[in-house]
Amino acid sequence: MHLADPGSFRDPASHIVLDGERVIRILDERGLRAWEALSQSSFFNTATDDGRLIDANPLDSAPAGAAGALEHPRVPFISYPYEWTFSMLKDAALLQLDLLMEALAEGLTIKDATPYNIQFVSGSPVFIDIGSFESYSPGEPWIGYRQFTRQFLFPLLLRARLGIPFQPWLRGNPEGPTAADMRNLMGFWERLKPSILLHVSLQARMEQRMSGTAVRDELKTAGFSAELILANARKLRRLVERLQWSGSGAGWIEYESCRHVGRDREAKSEFLGNAISAHSPHRVIDLGANDGHFSTLAAESGAVAIAVDGDEPVLDALYRNGSPVSIVVSDLTNPSPSQGWAEQERPGLTERAQPDLVIAYGLIHHLIYTASIPPPAVLDWLAGFRCPAVVEFVAPGDEMVAKLTANKIEAELHPGRSQGEFESELARRFETLDTRTLGDGTRVLYRVRPLAG
Amino acid sequence: MMPAAVTPLFPGKDQKEMLFGYLDAGSGSLILQAILGGAAGILVAFKAWKARLVGRKALADAESDVDDPAVPADS
Numbered sequence: 001m002h003l004a005d006p007g008s009f010r011d012p013a014s015h016i017v018l019d020g021e022r023v024i025r026i027l028d029e030r031g032l033r034a035w036e037a038l039s040q041s042s043f044f045n046t047a048t049d050d051g052r053l054i055d056a057n058p059l060d061s062a063p064a065g066a067a068g069a070l071e072h073p074r075v076p077f078i079s080y081p082y083e084w085t086f087s088m089l090k091d092a093a094l095l096q097l098d099l100l101m102e103a104l105a106e107g108l109t110i111k112d113a114t115p116y117n118i119q120f121v122s123g124s125p126v127f128i129d130i131g132s133f134e135s136y137s138p139g140e141p142w143i144g145y146r147q148f149t150r151q152f153l154f155p156l157l158l159r160a161r162l163g164i165p166f167q168p169w170l171r172g173n174p175e176g177p178t179a180a181d182m183r184n185l186m187g188f189w190e191r192l193k194p195s196i197l198l199h200v201s202l203q204a205r206m207e208q209r210m211s212g213t214a215v216r217d218e219l220k221t222a223g224f225s226a227e228l229i230l231a232n233a234r235k236l237r238r239l240v241e242r243l244q245w246s247g248s249g250a251g252w253i254e255y256e257s258c259r260h261v262g263r264d265r266e267a268k269s270e271f272l273g274n275a276i277s278a279h280s281p282h283r284v285i286d287l288g289a290n291d292g293h294f295s296t297l298a299a300e301s302g303a304v305a306i307a308v309d310g311d312e313p314v315l316d317a318l319y320r321n322g323s324p325v326s327i328v329v330s331d332l333t334n335p336s337p338s339q340g341w342a343e344q345e346r347p348g349l350t351e352r353a354q355p356d357l358v359i360a361y362g363l364i365h366h367l368i369y370t371a372s373i374p375p376p377a378v379l380d381w382l383a384g385f386r387c388p389a390v391v392e393f394v395a396p397g398d399e400m401v402a403k404l405t406a407n408k409i410e411a412e413l414h415p416g417r418s419q420g421e422f423e424s425e426l427a428r429r430f431e432t433l434d435t436r437t438l439g440d441g442t443r444v445l446y447r448v449r450p451l452a453g
Numbered sequence: 454m455m456p457a458a459v460t461p462l463f464p465g466k467d468q469k470e471m472l473f474g475y476l477d478a479g480s481g482s483l484i485l486q487a488i489l490g491g492a493a494g495i496l497v498a499f500k501a502w503k504a505r506l507v508g509r510k511a512l513a514d515a516e517s518d519v520d521d522p523a524v525p526a527d528s
Contacts, residue, residue: 146482179482198489206481213480215501219487222500228490235489 002063006344007078007116014131016072017063025056025070025131032068034134041106051121052095054128075128076304077283077326078352081115081151082171083336085316085329086159086245088125089166092118093152095125097237100142104226104233109136113144114151116174122324139220142229146207149199150176153240157182157200160243161190165312167329171336174346179204195239247313264438268361268392269297271436271445275390276301278433278447281357285385286325287332288363292318295325298359306353308332332363333371350384358382358389361445365394368417369404375416376425383429388449393422398442419444 002024008016013031017024027035035058038044047053054072062069081089092115100110110132117129154177155166162185169177182200183191190196272294276284284298289307291314299305305324309315310331319327330336330349338348360382367373373381382389394401396417405413416425426432430448437444487498 141478141483141486143478145486146479149482198485202488203482203485206485207479208481210481210484213505215480215483215505218501218504219483219497221504222487222497224487224494224497224501228487228494228497231491231494232486232489 006342007340007346009341009345011131013134014129021074023072023074024059025072026063026066027068027070027131029067030134031131035068035070035130037108037135038130038133041103041108043102043106043108047099047102047127051124052127053099054126054130056130070130072128072130075119075121075126077306078119079326079328080170080174080336080346081155082167082169082174083328083330083349084115084120084167085312085319085327086156086166086247087316087320088120088327089115089152090156090240090243092125093148093156093240094237095127096148096152097233097240099127100144101230101233101237103133104136104230107136108133109140109142109226109229111143113142113148116151120326123319123322136226138226139224141216141219141224142232145232146203148236149203150178153199153236154179154182156240156243157196158185159245161196162186163247167312171339174340179207199239245316247316264443265293267436267438268294268445271434271447272297272359272361272390274434275357275388275447276303279357279388281355281387283353283355284357284359285353285355286359286361288360288366289318289325290314290362292323292325292327294359294361296323298357299324303357306355308335308349333367333373353385355385356387358385358387360389361392362394364391365398365401365404368414369401369408372412372414374414375422379425379429383450386450388433388447389430391426391446391448392438393419393444393446395419395442395444401442 002017002019005016005018011031013028013034015026017026035056039056039058044053048055054075056070056072059069059071081092084092095118096110096113096115100113103109111134112132117127117132118125119128120126151170151174155170158164158166158169158177164185177185179200182196183204186196186200191201276298281298281301281303283306284295284303285306285308286292286295286298287308289295289309290311292307295305295307304326306326306328307315307318307323308328308330310329312329315327315329318325328336328349335349336346338344338346338351340346364375364378367378368375382391416422423432426446426448430450432446432448434447435444484498484501487494487501490497
């Protein structure tokens, strides 16, 4: 039975349905013609062979009412641009431009330009929307230019030129900032830079003056050609390639300098290794992943590993080091919710993760002491994943807890923070399968499994 | 004659021509990308801009003829 993918409905020519684990693309007549043009190009074979474009195999029979159908391999974990780091969005932008240029060279074009068409598989960006390719009609402009600026270029400029994280903006408005928004954010000197002058100020001005007018015929008659799109794409590529974010990797050094990190790493790795051997998980979510050391161990065991942390610099360094884990920048006290059309277009983080093992190392004391989440509520949340977990408890006497509570008074802290109270609450929700005390005794690891029912 | 400010609510020729697919490309952004294509593109953008102005003037003239009761409809 086919279930419509709630995130694939905007393009009438091509949409995705799910049949169990199978991913099927349904094509109408227009979509079928576009697919035939794409599949006959040499760049399609090159791009699928090197993993930049998702594979697609035509099915012998299409569902009733469809002109054709393709099958794609399933992407192990779907993430969204508002969960990516700077370097991830940058690489996705470069992939979008490269594929556009390669397509144009063979008489094809990409009819949109959105990072939602790109996913990260084993640490590399992959373009997943085969339906975005279609034959290029001579004289047509690049329809996706404005979308490229709003969803790729402007978010990158926010971070690189203004130091503003793009994730909250894209989460609040997935269409991205407008040229007018960007112009209002840019200072006087920044506005004088040629790239800002053209892509931001001039675009904002022209959008304002020409709103609601038709220009396609005029451009065609005036001699618009694919060469102009290529020239624009080449310049955009150089611009994006030069964008740097100075914060990338900064958090890494800070994290590595924490005393307990090096001291406990080997024991925690061994404890996790035992959990992986015992439960053979296919999908592991590492909550508060920091430098991704434990997610990487899970990935090395063959599982799909999802590393979630609110610290973008550390995760950006993890990505740039070529880690195969799926990276998610998200504050765990405010994780990505279900949103978009009918609140189903982009499911929330927990719904997408569906783990069969949870890693919660070095996490719950931050939730309890920094975010003021009551200890029982933290355990309710972990039990909500309905799978085994490895959990690190940090006692009130630990040096990190002392730092976290340095400016708090006792009355501001929730009760139930001692090890005895923690174990009592743990036993109400989980069966404890294994424990290990670390270092100076203020940290304890638990491997737990939710109680049946 | 329909007031200019109201026409976007009633898709006419202009609005139909704007629709390239399911994505709104933005008229100003479309002209801009010709400029971004370099020297040859600037000439294309200028020609398109000029054609647009000529087209708008012709449309305005035609509409004022229809609105003017002194001018016969078939003139």
